[in-house]
Amino acid sequence: MAEKGLSKKTYWIYGIGVSYFILDQIYNQWLSYYYLPPSNDYTLKPLLTPTLLILAFIFGRAIDALTDPLVGYLSDNSKSKYGRRSVFMLIGGIPLAITMILFFFPLKSSPMATFLWVAVINGLFFTAYTLVGGPYNALIPDLARTKEERLNLSTVQSMFRLIFTAIAMILPGYFIAKLGNGNTEKGIRITVILFTLLGILGVYLCALFLNERELTKDREKHKPIKFKDSVKQILEKEIVIYFIAFFLFFSGFNILRGVVNYYVVSIMELSVKSNTTISAILFGAAALAFPITNKLAKKYSYKKVLIADILLLIIGTIGLLFVTKENRVLAYPLFILCGLGLSGSAFIFPLTIISDLAVSLGERKNISVEGIMFGIQGMFLKLAFLTQQIVQTLLLVRGSKVLENGFKQATKIGVYSTLVAAIVLFSLSLVFYMMKRDE
Secondary structure (H helix, E strand, O other), X not given: OOOOOOOHHHHHHHHHHHHHHHHHHHHHHHHHHHHOOEOOOOOOOOOOOHHHHHHHHHHHHHHHOOHHHHHHHHHHOOOOOOOOOHHHHHHHHHHHHHHHHHOOOOOOOOHHHHHHHHHHHHHHHHHHHHHHHHHHHHHHHHHOOOHHHHHHHHHHHHHHHHHHHHHHHHHHHHHHXXXXXXXXXXXXXXXXXXXXXXXXXXXHHHHHHOOHHHHOOOOOOOEOOOHHHHHHHOOOHHHHHHHHHHHHHHHHHHHHHHOHHHHHHHHOOOOHHXXXXXXXXXXXXXXXXXXXXXXXXXXXXXXXXXXXXXXXXXHHHXXXXXXXXXXXXHHHHHHHHHHHHHHHHHHHHHHHHHHHHHHHHXXXXXXXXXXXXXXXXXXXXXXXXXXXXXXXXXXHOOOOOOOHHHOOOEOHHHHHHHHHHHHHHHHHHHHHHHHOOOO
């Protein structure tokens, strides 16, 4: 896929850097499961009430609120000898790993102690996540010289991101069962440590061996601009519409992938390790569709292919509402359909569209806004995480009996209700994407 501009080696090294998405998936899939387990997992006990868990997430996000655009702005104006983006990845990698692991070793002396632990670690985790993820993504418009090259680089990153996401979604169920030997908490803790180390290794390989400064030495220099002026410059209608659509879509996507564990255990009534099969189907279908999506995007427009992807996703998710234990075989083709829809909508196009918007704005106004644009996108992504955590935590326990200390557990009706919320969010995102001007 690499053409004249970038070597195959550059594509590979850059793609490896997205390994931090292993941590992203662990956070999304196993954090709520650990603190708010389903009623039929008898080896875990709820550690927080749904209300306290939501407040912990909100508290952490409040700390994190300004770091995304701020880090993006700082990376736009960095002059580090390690590369203006790579230096932030080097700084944030180790703290990201440490905080990921600490989530699963909480203080348990009291619900309040657990709440404070989750809240503080949440803020620190996403601050470190911002240091790694924002500058990493901003490398796309830095490295690529043409629209087609940005699409290719986004596709390569998406391929690696899917591989790493799939690793973290498919394998943990098996490792948790194997390493825990009947103790889910022990299995989760060991698995999280192993997968976190793998995720951070790729970040440092990319930051140290990409050779960012050499690849971007001929990059056009833009005039310096103040932080508040950078924010003002990007408040164009087209960009605002995109960010709204992005936020709505990823709120739905995070809910869908976050509920997979519960769906497998509560609706399909399979063991937690069966999550491996379902996840392989979901992300395997997305992977197979990557080259097709890339070719269609070059032949038609991003918008047309993106709309088709979201429609597939909506249809597949609606179908999941009609699956029960008795007809659970129907879930498999429905997850394939969802996977096909995720190929462009969740992986390739968000990177490509924001890169094109940043480059277009930068060229028109002679400013460097790639970092802050990806930073703001990161902020909306984290708001989507928060939306997922609030919606999922509230809906999963619908119909649950109140246990000791006010604790509740996930239920079947809660899982179905959570899927309905995802469908609504996907539909709203479709409306805003349709409002966006075609390229």
